[in-house]
Amino acid sequence: MTTNTKRLSWLPFLKADIPASLTTSEQIARFELDQALPALAAGKSAELNVSADMGESYTIEANDDVYTITGGESGVLYGTYALIMCLAAGHPVPQGTQQPRYALRMLNCWDNADGSIERGYAGRSLFFEGGKFDYDPVRLRQLGRMLASVGLNVMCINNVNVRYPADQLIESWLPQLAELAAIYRPFGVKLMVSIDYSAPMRHGVPTADPLDPQVQEWWNKQAEIVYKAVPDLAGFLVKADSEGRPGPFTYGRNHAEGANMLARALKPFGGKLVWRCFVYNCRQDWRDRKTDRPMAAYQHYAYLDGQFEDNVILQIKNGPFDFQVREPVSPLLYAMPKTDLAIEFQLAQEYTGQQIDIFAMPPMWREIFDDMPADKVMSIAAVTNLGRDDNYCGHPFAAVNLFGYGLFAWDPSIQPEKIIRLWTKLTYGMDQLSEDALVSLLMGSRRTYEKYTAPLGLCWMVTPNQHYGPNPSGYEYQAWGTYHKADREAVGIDRTAAGTGYVCQYPEEFQKLYGSLETCPDELILWFHRLRYDYVMRDGRTLIQRIYDDHFEGLEETKAMAETLKTLPLPSPDREEALERMNRQLFNAREWCDIVNNFFHNYSGIDDAHGRTIY
Numbered sequence: 175m176t177t178n179t180k181r182l183s184w185l186p187f188l189k190a191d192i193p194a195s196l197t198t199s200e201q202i203a204r205f206e207l208d209q210a211l212p213a214l215a216a217g218k219s220a221e222l223n224v225s226a227d228m229g230e231s232y233t234i235e236a237n238d239d240v241y242t243i244t245g246g247e248s249g250v251l252y253g254t255y256a257l258i259m260c261l262a263a264g265h266p267v268p269q270g271t272q273q274p275r276y277a278l279r280m281l282n283c284w285d286n287a288d289g290s291i292e293r294g295y296a297g298r299s300l301f302f303e304g305g306k307f308d309y310d311p312v313r314l315r316q317l318g319r320m321l322a323s324v325g326l327n328v329m330c331i332n333n334v335n336v337r338y339p340a341d342q343l344i345e346s347w348l349p350q351l352a353e354l355a356a357i358y359r360p361f362g363v364k365l366m367v368s369i370d371y372s373a374p375m376r377h378g379v380p381t382a383d384p385l386d387p388q389v390q391e392w393w394n395k396q397a398e399i400v401y402k403a404v405p406d407l408a409g410f411l412v413k414a415d416s417e418g419r420p421g422p423f424t425y426g427r428n429h430a431e432g433a434n435m436l437a438r439a440l441k442p443f444g445g446k447l448v449w450r451c452f453v454y455n456c457r458q459d460w461r462d463r464k465t466d467r468p469m470a471a472y473q474h475y476a477y478l479d480g481q482f483e484d485n486v487i488l489q490i491k492n493g494p495f496d497f498q499v500r501e502p503v504s505p506l507l508y509a510m511p512k513t514d515l516a517i518e519f520q521l522a523q524e525y526t527g528q529q530i531d532i533f534a535m536p537p538m539w540r541e542i543f544d545d546m547p548a549d550k551v552m553s554i555a556a557v558t559n560l561g562r563d564d565n566y567c568g569h570p571f572a573a574v575n576l577f578g579y580g581l582f583a584w585d586p587s588i589q590p591e592k593i594i595r596l597w598t599k600l601t602y603g604m605d606q607l608s609e610d611a612l613v614s615l616l617m618g619s620r621r622t623y624e625k626y627t628a629p630l631g632l633c634w635m636v637t638p639n640q641h642y643g644p645n646p647s648g649y650e651y652q653a654w655g656t657y658h659k660a661d662r663e664a665v666g667i668d669r670t671a672a673g674t675g676y677v678c679q680y681p682e683e684f685q686k687l688y689g690s691l692e693t694c695p696d697e698l699i700l701w702f703h704r705l706r707y708d709y710v711m712r713d714g715r716t717l718i719q720r721i722y723d724d725h726f727e728g729l730e731e732t733k734a735m736a737e738t739l740k741t742l743p744l745p746s747p748d749r750e751e752a753l754e755r756m757n758r759q760l761f762n763a764r765e766w767c768d769i770v771n772n773f774f775h776n777y778s779g780i781d782d783a784h785g786r787t788i789y
C-alpha cells in the first residue's frame with residue numbers, strides 16, 4: 175500500500191492511494207470504507223448493495239453496528255463518501271433517498287497540451303506536458319476520489335480555446351484518451367473534450383460550413399471513431415465565434431445550425447453537445463456607445479429558443495460579462511424555456527484574486543441560485559481551479575470552492591455557511607473558536623475583496639490581460655467592450671430602458687428591481703445606472719464617499735483577516751502557504767484601495783469627508 179504525499183484538502187483521513195487494480199465504483203467504495211471506518215467509527219462495519227436502477231442516487235441505513243449503503247453504480251460510491259464525511263464531521267447520516275439535482279455536474283479544465291493552463295493558478299496541467307499526455311495516474315485517481323466525494327460526474331479535460339496539438343484528442347490521441355477515461359470511469363466521472371469547429375478543414379474538407387454535406391459527413395464519421403474508442407464519452411464542448419475561435423458565423427449560419435450539425439453526429443452514441451454562449455464582439459470601438467457587450471449573448475441566442483436538437487446544452491456564464499466579482503444573473507437563463515441550459519461558474523479566480531487573495535465563492539453562488547430560474551437550468555459547469563500544485567488548488571483555502579461547487583451541484587438549496595463549516599471541519603478539525611474564526615473569515619472574503627477592488631458593480635478595473643491588480647482605466651480604450659466611462663461628473667453606464675436597454679432583456683420583476691434607483695441594490699447600482707459623484711445614496715452618503723469608504727473598509731478588513739489568520743492552528747504547510755499569500759493579498763488590497771481612490775479623487779476633485787489620505 176502506498177501513501178499519498180499530496181494533500182487532499184477535505185479528505186485528509188483517506189491516506190492510502192487508490193490502487194490501479196480497483197476498476198469498479200463498488201471496489202473503490204469498499205476500499206475507502208475499509209480504511210476510514212476503523213478510525214472514524216470503530217467497531218462498525220458497512221455493507222454495499224448495488225442496485226443498478228438507482229443510478230446516481232443512494233440511501234444510507236444506520237443500524238446498531240452496520241451501515242447499509244444502497245445505490246446505483248455511482249450511487250454507492252457517493253453514499254460511501256457521504257457516510258465517511260458525516261462520520262468525520264460528527265454529523266448524522268442523511269435520511270431517505272439522496273439524489274443530485276443536476277444531471278450533468280461538469281468541470282471544464284482549460285488545460286493546454288503544452289502543460290500550461292489558461293487562467294490556471296495552481297501549477298501546470300495534471301494531464302498534459304510538452305505537447306502530449308503526461309500524467310501521474312496515482313494523482314489522477316486522487317483527483318477522481320475528490321470529484322466523486324462531492325458528486326461531480328463530467329470532466330472536460332482540454333481548453334475551450336483548442337490549439338494544436340490538443341485538437342488531436344478526437345483524432346490520433348484517442349488511445350490515450352481511452353486510457354484516461356478508464357481511470358475516471360470507476361469514480362463515476364465521464365470525460366468530455368473541447369473540439370475545434372474548423373477541424374474538418376485540416377482533413378481536406380474545404381470548408382467548416384455546418385450545412386455542407388461533406389462537413390456533416392466528416393463529423394458523423396469522426397463521432398463514430400471517437401465513440402468506438404471511448405463509448406461513454408460525455409460529449410463535446412464548443413467555444414465558437416468567440417474571441418477569435420472559428421464558428422458558423424463565418425458561413426453566414428446561426429448557432430442553432432452550427433450546434434445541431436455536431437449534435438446530430440453525437441446523437442447515435444448518446445453524446446451531448448455543450449455549446450458555450452460566451453459570444454460577443456471583441457473588436458468593439460470604445461467610441462461606440464450603442465453597443466453594450468453584456469447584451470450580446472441574449473441577442474445571439476434568445477430568438478433561437480426551440481430550434482436546438484434535444485442533445486444540445488447551451489452553457490451560459492452566470493453573469494452577462496465574464497466572471498466579475500459581482501454581476502447580475504444572466505438574462506439569457508430566463509429567455510430560453512424550450513432549450514436545455516447549463517449555468518457556468520469559474521472556480522479559477524481569474525478576476526477574483528487568482529488564488530493569492532482569499533475569495534470563498536459559496537456566498538456569491540447562493541445569491542446567483544436565488545436569482546436564477548430554478549426549473550429552467552438542468553446542468554451545471556465550472557471552470558476548474560486545479561493544477562499540479564501539491565494541494566491541487568494553489569491556495570490551501572481555494573479547495574473550499576471545488577468542494578462547495580460539488581455540493582451546490584448536488585443540492586442548490588444548500589446554505590453557504592453549511593458548506594464552508596463542513597469544509598473547515600473536515601480539512602482542519604480545529605477547536606471551535608478557531609473553526610468559527612476561519613468560517614467567518616471565509617464567509618466575508620468575497621465582500622471584502624469586492625470592497626477593495628471595483629466598487630458598486632463597476633467591474634473591469636483590473637490590469638488588462640493579466641487580470642490581477644488594479645488599473646482603473648486599463649480597459650477603457652480597448653476593444654473588449656468593457657467600459658465604466660468615468661469622467662469629471664459621473665461614472666457608470668445607463669443600462670435602463672432609457673439607456674442601452676439591457677435591463678429590458680430581463681423578466682418584468684427584474685426590470686423593475688434594477689431599472690429603478692429606488693430599488694436597485696447598491697452593489698449593482700453602477701452596473702445599471704450612470705450616477706454623478708454627488709448623488710445621494712439611500713444611506714445618505716454620496717456616491718463618491720461610498721466609493722472611498724468601501725475601499726478603506728476593504729483594506730481594513732483585509733488587515734483584520736491577516737491578524738485572524740496568524741492565530742489559527744493550521745497544520746504545516748497550509749499555515750505557511752496561507753500566511754505567505756496573505757502578505758501578497760495585503761499588498762494587493764493596499765494597491766487597489768489607494769489607486770482606485772486616487773483615480774476617483776482626480777476625476778471628481780472631491781475630498782474624503784473623513785480626511786483620510788488619498789494619495
Ligand code: GCV
Nearest residue numbers: 284292293334335413452496
Ligand atoms: C478560455 C475570458 C478569459 C479567457 C477565456 C474566456 C472564455 O475572456 O479571459 O481566458 O478563454 O473568458 O471563457 O472562453
